[in-house]
Amino acid sequence: MSMFDEQEEGEARLMGGGADADERAVEAALRPRNLAEFVGQERLREQLSLVLDAARGRGRSADHVLLSGPPGLGKTTLAMIVAAEMGVPLRITSGPAIQHAGDLAAILSSVSEGDVLFFDEIHRTARAAEELLYTAMEDFRVDVVVGKGPGATAIPLELPPFTLVGATTRTGLLPGPLRDRFGFTGHLELYEPQELEQVLVRSAGLLGVDLRADGGREIAGRSRGTPRIANRLLRRVRDFAEVRADGVVTGDIARAALEVFEVDGIGLDRLDRAVLTALCRNFGGGPVGLGTLAVAVAEERETVEEVAEPFLVRAGLLARTPRGRVATPAAWTHLGMAVPAQTPFAVPDGELDLFNTADEASGG
Structure with a gap:
């Protein structure tokens, strides 16, 4: 059994069976298994290939790798590929799972020489554990503290050389000392339709x-x-084609299927359209606070901010301003609504900030 097969089996087992486990197993089966199979991200693939080839040539572990970019672009897949290309086991953990320095020390103490440790959502690691990573990555050593108070003793624990692959969707939340300890940093870009x-x-x-x-x-x-979304939509269109057509996925069949699954021509789903509709119809295009907008669509604030907003901003349909969320003229047009003569999008120069993640002075 290959490393990928073991990983897929482990993921399904952790999911506990059922439809979710089946979906996860299918997603895992579609993952590319080496850099040659990985589609897109050409510059990143070339850079990563050089890093891995050089490490193999020297007979040493590869430098630590930091991968950043939006969800679904292949950060986990690339971590698996790094381990496969180096011919070593892959160990997986995530930032939210590491709440104490002892949690991280336990994981690091089980790492063998040459292993690849994949650290998903590394920006969400607890600060105490984060500081433990500094010496682990740079000196391959951790100091395990035994006891409390004045009698506490730090026992140095030597670690074998390993490669840490960190993944993050928010590079800016990583402290500088941690970022600097990665020998290679790669950013994954959104895919073109042809890719x-x-x-x-x-x-x-x-x-x-x-x-x-x-x-x-x-x-x-x-x-x-996003490849993850593309693969998911392909499976849903396949279901439609098998049940309501002859199984062949043509353009007409794909359009009909995606209409049933409420995915419109540019990829907006039910939540995206609900956010835009509430913003334009209920609040006249804004500005409106995030909390108020979330209540209007009956969703959690975090869901609107982390699931719907990023794509709406990238698509030019919504803007974040110091006064709140604002619908752009393109949003009104996409919803088939007339653009008002005076749109709230016309804010004074210097106020508009498409990339402002705070909800400053917006009441929500």
């Missing part, structure tokens, strides 16, 4: 789906530049 079509062709072959070129083009255009 997603290549992803879909590969996935369709693995799933046994008869995907026509116009069908792949239709799905790719609604996948928000």
Whole structure:
């Protein structure tokens, strides 16, 4: 059994069976297993290939790697590929799971020489554990504190050389000393539709789906530049094609299927449209606070901010300003509504900040 097969089996076991486990198993089966199979991110693949080839040539562990970018672009897959290319085991943990320095010390003490330790959401690691990572990454050593108070003793624990692959969606939340300890930092960009079509062709072959070129083009255009979403939509379109058609995924079939699953022409789903509709219809286009907007669509504030907003901002449909969330003229047009003569988007120069993550002075 390969490392990837063991990982897929472990993921399904952790999910506890059922439909969710089946979905996770299918997603894992679609993962590329080496850099040659990985579609897109050409510059990053070339850089990472050089790092790994050089490490293999020297017979040493690869430098620590930090991967950043939006969810669903392949950070976990690349971590698995790093381990596969180096021919070593992959160990997985995540920032939210590390709440104390002792949690991290226990994980690091079980790492063997050459192992790849994948640290997902590394920006959410507790500060005490974060500081323990500094010496672990740089000196391959951790100081285990025994006892409390004046009698506490720090016992140095030597670690074998290993490679830490960190993944984050928010690089800015990583402290400088931690970022500086990564020998290679790569950023994953959103995919172009043509690249997603290549992803879909590969996935369709693995799933046994008869995907026509116009069908792949239709799905790719609604996948928000994200391979994970493209693969998920492909599976839903496959279901529609098998149940209500002859199993062949054409452009017309893809459009009909995605209409049933409430994914529109540019990839907006039910939540995205609900946010835009509330912003335009209920609040006249804004500005409105995030908390108020979340109540209007009956969702948690974090769901609106982390799930819906990033794509709406990238698509130019919503803007974050110091006064609150504002609908752009493109949002009104996309919803089929007339753009008001005076839109709240026309804020004074210097106020508009598409990348402001705070909800400053917005009351919510």
